[in-house]
Each structure stands twice: as C-alpha cells, then as structure tokens.
Amino acid sequence: MLRKIAAFHQDEENHWVADLDCGHTQHTRHEPPFFPRPWVLNEDSRSTHIGTSLNCVRCDRQEMPEEFVAYRRTATFTSGSIPNGLRKHHSTKRGIWGVINILEGQLRYRIHEPYNCEVVLDQNTKGIILPEIEHAVEPLKSAEFYVEFWHNPSNPV
Ligand SMILES: [Zn+2]
Numbered sequence: 001m002l003r004k005i006a007a008f009h010q011d012e013e014n015h016w017v018a019d020l021d022c023g024h025t026q027h028t029r030h031e032p033p034f035f036p037r038p039w040v041l042n043e044d045s046r047s048t049h050i051g052t053s054l055n056c057v058r059c060d061r062q063e064m065p066e067e068f069v070a071y072r073r074t075a076t077f078t079s080g081s082i083p084n085g086l087r088k089h090h091s092t093k094r095g096i097w098g099v100i101n102i103l104e105g106q107l108r109y110r111i112h113e114p115y116n117c118e119v120v121l122d123q124n125t126k127g128i129i130l131p132e133i134e135h136a137v138e139p140l141k142s143a144e145f146y147v148e149f150w151h152n153p154s155n156p157v
Contacts, residue, residue: 001059003020003053003059004020004021004052005021005050006020008046008049015027015029016040016041018054020056024058028040059130064150070149071151076144077145079142090136094131095151096150097131097151098147100146101146103144103145106122107127107138109135110135111130111134129147
C-alpha cells in the first residue's frame, strides 16, 4: 500500500533512506544505471519528495516496524464492556500501530481498505492494527481482550 514520505536519513554507508509515515523505512539510493535518483542527493529536491508516496510492502505484509515498542494499553474489555467505538470503523493516528491481544474467547477483526479482510482472533492469533487503516471488531463467544498501542520510541508522534 502507499505510504507518505515523512523524512529522509542516511544509513551507515551514506545511502539515503526514506522514513515513511507508517514507521517503515525504504532505501532511495542514487545508483545509476538501475536506480538513477539524482534528486536524492540534493536537499532541496529531497524536500520536494516529502509527502509523496512510496509503495510499502512491509505494510502489505502487516509487519510492525522492529524498533517499535508498546507504550500504552486499554483496559481489558469483555463482550459486555466493549466500547461502541471499537465496533465501528475507526483507526489509529499516523505512526501508531496496535496489537489486539485475546485473553479468552474469540473476536472478529475486520480491516477495511485497502486490505478488505476479516480474521477471527483468539489466544493464539493476535490482531495487528496498522496506522490510519480503518478497522472494526466484533466479539464472538465470550471474548476478553485488550489493545496495546506501539510507537517508535525515538520518534514518538
Ligand atoms: Zn509501512
């Protein structure tokens, strides 16, 4: 899926890397002849690429960025105490990932555009919440669960 470039940094070998707003990074090397990106070498032309989109395959695979850590969690909800907002389409902010942890029972987890998929979560199957992607949950059986929120500790949003 497409994610926006939030910033650039250089790796140990001085190659340019785009920091995407999902928390993933992507090399944007200038390597002629196969990857000619002379624009990346110049600060002004780099800055014109801030806010443009790159395809993020790691978001497609629903992989949490490695350096992310859990910084907050919700109360434990049951089928009776689940806030209505979680049953409707909602999403986390830019750069914030979530993990749905099931303590008991089952929860139906729907991820909307661009994924359009649905999975039944249980104690062995966690749900990954991607930043800014709409989703909803619906308790099945006697579900008991909580949600953790994860961010980049060196760049908290
Ligand atoms: Zn991503």
